[in-house]
Amino acid sequence: MDSYFINKPNFDRLVKSLSKTYKIFAPVKVDNNRFYKKVGEDGLEKSVIGEIRAVEPIKSFYFPARAKIAEYFSSKEDSDAKEKPVAIIGAKSCDLVSFKVMDYVYSQEPFRDPLYVLKREEGLIISSDCTSYGETCFCVAIGIMPYPLEGFDINLSELEGGYVAEMGSGKGEKIVRDYFKLFQSAEPYIEKRNANRKKLKEDLLEHVKKSKIPPKDSIQKAFKTKFDSTLWEEVSKTCVECGACNYVCPACHCFILMDQKKVDGFERLRMWDSCLLMSFARVAGGANPRKLLAHRMRNRFDKKFNFFQDTIGRFGCTGCGRCTEACPGKIDIREVLSKLEK
Amino acid sequence: MINNPYLPIKTEVLDVIEESPTIKTFRLKPEAPLHFKAGQFIEMSIPGKGEAPFTPSSSPYEKNKLEITIMKAGRITAMIHNLKKGDTVGLRGPYGKEYPLFEYEGKEILLVGGGVGLAPLRALFLALAHDIEKYKSVLFCCGSRTPSDIIYKDCVLDKWQCLDKKKVKFRITVDRKDDSWKGNVGLVTTTLDKLDINLKNSVSIVCGPPIMMKFATFKLLEVGYKPEQIYLSMEKNMSCGIGKCGHCRLGNFYACKDGPVFRYDKISHIHEIWD
Numbered sequence: 080m081d082s083y084f085i086n087k088p089n090f091d092r093l094v095k096s097l098s099k100t101y102k103i104f105a106p107v108k109v110d111n112n113r114f115y116k117k118v119g120e121d122g123l124e125k126s127v128i129g130e131i132r133a134v135e136p137i138k139s140f141y142f143p144a145r146a147k148i149a150e151y152f153s154s155k156e157d158s159d160a161k162e163k164p165v166a167i168i169g170a171k172s173c174d175l176v177s178f179k180v181m182d183y184v185y186s187q188e189p190f191r192d193p194l195y196v197l198k199r200e201e202g203l204i205i206s207s208d209c210t211s212y213g214e215t216c217f218c219v220a221i222g223i224m225p226y227p228l229e230g231f232d233i234n235l236s237e238l239e240g241g242y243v244a245e246m247g248s249g250k251g252e253k254i255v256r257d258y259f260k261l262f263q264s265a266e267p268y269i270e271k272r273n274a275n276r277k278k279l280k281e282d283l284l285e286h287v288k289k290s291k292i293p294p295k296d297s298i299q300k301a302f303k304t305k306f307d308s309t310l311w312e313e314v315s316k317t318c319v320e321c322g323a324c325n326y327v328c329p330a331c332h333c334f335i336l337m338d339q340k341k342v343d344g345f346e347r348l349r350m351w352d353s354c355l356l357m358s359f360a361r362v363a364g365g366a367n368p369r370k371l372l373a374h375r376m377r378n379r380f381d382k383k384f385n386f387f388q389d390t391i392g393r394f395g396c397t398g399c400g401r402c403t404e405a406c407p408g409k410i411d412i413r414e415v416l417s418k419l420e421k
Numbered sequence: 422m423i424n425n426p427y428l429p430i431k432t433e434v435l436d437v438i439e440e441s442p443t444i445k446t447f448r449l450k451p452e453a454p455l456h457f458k459a460g461q462f463i464e465m466s467i468p469g470k471g472e473a474p475f476t477p478s479s480s481p482y483e484k485n486k487l488e489i490t491i492m493k494a495g496r497i498t499a500m501i502h503n504l505k506k507g508d509t510v511g512l513r514g515p516y517g518k519e520y521p522l523f524e525y526e527g528k529e530i531l532l533v534g535g536g537v538g539l540a541p542l543r544a545l546f547l548a549l550a551h552d553i554e555k556y557k558s559v560l561f562c563c564g565s566r567t568p569s570d571i572i573y574k575d576c577v578l579d580k581w582q583c584l585d586k587k588k589v590k591f592r593i594t595v596d597r598k599d600d601s602w603k604g605n606v607g608l609v610t611t612t613l614d615k616l617d618i619n620l621k622n623s624v625s626i627v628c629g630p631p632i633m634m635k636f637a638t639f640k641l642l643e644v645g646y647k648p649e650q651i652y653l654s655m656e657k658n659m660s661c662g663i664g665k666c667g668h669c670r671l672g673n674f675y676a677c678k679d680g681p682v683f684r685y686d687k688i689s690h691i692h693e694i695w696d
Contacts, residue, residue, distance in 0.1 A: 149427040151511060152468055190426040190663035197423075306692070333667030336427070336660060340469040347427055352666070360668060362658050363473065363495030366631050368693035382670065389673050 082269065083255060083262035086241035091122045093258050094168065101166035101203055104140070106133045115139075118168070128169050129210030129237040132399055136329035137174035138181060140165050141198045144326070145350045148194055148336075153344025164201035168235075171209055173218050173399035175230035177329035183391050184332045194349075203250060206231040207242075208276060212283045215400025217413050219280060220287040222295045223398050226276050236272040243272045290413035293420040299388045301419035302380060311373040314415050317408030318372060322353030324402035324410070330383070330395045333359075354379055380415065426663050429466050429511025430455060434504050435486065440572035441565075444537050445502055446478065446490040451512050457481055459522070459544040460654065460682040463514030464662050465489060465501065472511065473497040474659040476681070478540035478573075480547035490540040490572060516662040517681050520545050520626065520652065526555045529618045533637045535564045535609050535629025539572055541654050542628050550584060560618065562592045564609025564633070568602045571595070609633060610640040620645045628654040635695040638685060648686035655680050655694070 085093065094103060098118065105126035106113035113133040118126065178199075185195035208226035209216075218225055227234045232251035235242035243265050246252045255262060293301050325331040335352040338345055352359065355375050361367040369375045387395035396412070403411045436448040457463065459481050466472035473495070479488035493502045504510065530549065534542040542561070549559055561581070565571040571578070571593070582591060592612040594605040605612065609629070625646055627637045634653055641651055657669035657676035664678035672691035674680060688694055 149425055149429075151429050152431055152509070184665050190665070191423050192665060193423040193425050332665070334661070335666065335668075336472070338466060338469050338471050345469040349427070352668075354667065360658050360670075362656055363498055364492075364630075366656070366696060368657070368696040370696075374693075378670075382667075386670070386673055 081252075081255075082243050082245040082265040084241055084265045084268050085244050085262050089261040090235075090242060093254075093261055094118060094123055096258065097166060097203070097254070100163065102163045103166045103168060105168040106130075115167070123168070126169065128207050128235055128242070131209050131211055131213045131216065132171040132173055132401075133169070134327070134401070134404075136177065136327055136399075136401065137167060137170050138177060138329050138332075140167060141195055141202065142181060142185065142332065142334075145348055146194055147346050148192075148349045149347040150341070151345050151347065153341070155343055164203070165198065166203035166205065168205045168207075170204055170206040170227075170231070171399075172206070172224055172227045173216075173397040174329055175204070175206055175227050176223050176393075176397045178230050179391060179393055180330040180387060180395050181332060203254075204231045205233045205235060207235040207237060208272075209279060210237055210275070212279070212286060213400060213404070215403040215411075215413075216283065216398065217287045217290060217292060217400055218398030219283045220290065220292040220295070220413075221298070221394055221396065221398045224276075225279050225283055236275065238268055238271055238275070241268075243268050287413070291417040292413055293416060298384050298394070298416060298419065302384045305419050306377070306381075310415075310418055311377040314410060314418075315372045315376040318355065318376060318406075318410060319408055320353075320355050320357070320372065321407060322351075322355055323405040323407065324379070324412075325353040325355065326351055327401040327405045329397055329399060329401070330387075354382070384416075426513070427661070429464070429472070429513045432465075432510050432512045434506055434508045434510060436506055437504060440490060440574075441570045443494075444490060444492045444570075444572050446488050446572075447501070447504065447510075448479075448486065448488050449510070449512065450486050454485055455487065455512055455515065456484070457487065457515035457544075458519035459548040460520035460541055461515035461517050462659065462662070462677075462681055463487075463489070463512050463516070464659075466511035466513075467497060467500045467504075468509065468511060470500055471497050472513075473501075474516075474662060474677070476541040476544065476654065477515075478543040480551065481544060482548070482551050490537060490543070492537040514662060516659075517677055518679065518683075520548075520682050522548060525549070525624050527557060527622070529558045529623040530556055530560070531613075531616070531618060531623060531625040531641075532559065532561045533609060533613065533625060533627045533629070533641070534562070535633035535637070536566065536570065537572065538627075538629030538633065538654070539563060539577075540628075542626065543573055543576070545626065546581070550581075550589070553585060553588060556588075557622065558587075558618075559589045560592065560616070561590070562594075562609055562612040564594050564596070564612070564629070566596045568595050568599050608636070610636050613637070613640045613644055616644060620650075624650050624652065626652045626654075631656070631695050648689055649684055651685040653683050653685055653688070655683055655688070657681075 103118040185192040383395040438446040659677040669676035
């Protein structure tokens with residue numbers, strides 16, 4: 080895809096202009112973490128375009144933690160005001176890869192999720208290369224690069240004074256075309272961008288080496304051999320069933336439906352659910368295929384490294400390390416993966 | 422705009438039939454037609470309270486109305502049991518894979534049902550009876566805990582018995598008898614002994630509580646059925662019904678979209694199928 084260079088003041092101008100069409104979110108640093116904040120009047124002043132992924136997964140914008148997905152038996156038409164579509168700036172490679180899972184679940188025929196599909200169609204994604212890595216990051220160990228290769232409208236590679244902006248979709252191309260005077264040739268910058276990418280990839284490969292994660296192509300097989308192992312009891316010993324790993328995971332897509340009364344008629348909410356909770360697979364009458372926490376723990380890895388590998392040819396894990404960071408029981412996904420081959 | 426798959430159709434309760442102390446059949450009329458095939462399921466909701474999956478028990482050939490037979494077993498089913506004629510509920514569906522009737526043509530068909538598991542089998546039986554000339558024979562084995570737990574009494578003990586006595590036969594059993602009961606006593610697996618069936622040209626379809634499905638399947642294998650001749654209706658937590666919410670995953674399948682009807686050989690390797 081074509082790339083151009085855009086300097087920081089010009090990128091600020093572009094974002095201000097896009098804010099007429101989009102509600103724009105970009106990561107802002109608080110202590111040592113990054114959180115998506117709405118970009119307001121002061122533009123990108125406080126935003127962090129490079130560095131590493133935000134604390135919250137990008138799914139929050141497309142598949143919110145709690146969303147009204149239907150109103151029924153009411154006499155009035157849905158009166159919710161139409162909101163501006165969302166533009167995300169600074170999403171990372173591990174976030175974009177999660178769309179492979181999310182799109183498969185929510186956009187496939189014959190039953191497409193109207194809310195998700197709408198947000199995906201309307202939304203704009205201006206992603207960016209990681210310029211550092213977090214302690215729990217391990218994307219490269221499972222074949223994902225710390226810089227986006229696809230799934231963005233525009234991707235930014237941060238350099239001194241500006242960004243190399245690569246277009247990844249028709250929507251991205253149109254933006255560059257519409258604001259062409261803000262861009263200049265990327266040619267003098269490509270070499271530096273490539274060198275940055277190479278350096279970060281090598282550093283990260285070195286970082287993940289000590290985790291001893293099995294090679295990507297043998298993880299699924301290793302998981303199958305450990306199906307009946309005591310590993311799962313061992314791993315779940317410190318699990319407190321809080322569901323944090325599910326909620327921060329960019330590829331966890333499970334939800335629960337909840338109905339409630341409103342003034343006129345009823346509404347149906349779709350809320351994130353957690354497969355580690357006791358009631359997840361239980362049916363009326365009490366039968367439960369996964370009564371034991373160890374089985375629910377195994378099920379989480381089964382879904383990520385076995386089910387999705389068979390179903391869509393890739394893991395339901397992007398190596399973002401959020402689950403490890405969020406776990407109050409200090410369960411480290413890298414350690415679990417390393418134990419699959421022991 | 423895409424059709425909203427989460428949206429229920431407004432549905433009137435036409436009648437409530439008490440089948441047993443814990444099981445009722447609800448006769449329903451949805452505002453918009455909802456055509457299901459035997460074995461497919463629907464999501465039935467109590468407005469503002471929530472929904473649960475059920476397989477209709479009426480004939481798929483009956484247009485505009487359907488029946489659902491429900492055991493009081495949890496939060497939603499308890500609320501459903503309080504419904505009265507004229508009440509409003511929500512329905513969406515149908516979802517999932519039906520019984521592959523074309524695979525049953527020309528065959529000797531064995532239906533094995535236990536308790537409220539007779540519900541999907543009733544829809545299947547009525548579909549088979551509708552085109553009975555296509556099938557060689559039907560043997561319907563029904564098990565219930567006690568005589569008062571037998572559902573569809575007027576059908577299984579009376580009406581259906583008179584259909585075509587050469588082609589359609591019944592074996593009814595109860596786990597525990599009472600003074601009124603003159604029939605067989607024993608688990609439904611005992612009805613699978615001494616089958617007068619050419620196994621090479623037969624299929625068996627099982628539906629019931631998990632423990633019954635497990636032992637009925639093992640019994641069928643023991644008497645000579647091959648795994649690819651056994652069809653099971655799996656009950657899992659089918660919450661969204663459309664393969665998204667993740668609750669009903671069964672190995673690499675979702676019970677809601679790849680099932681609930683599965684041929685046993687397709688799922689026999691999966692852990693957790695009987696739990």
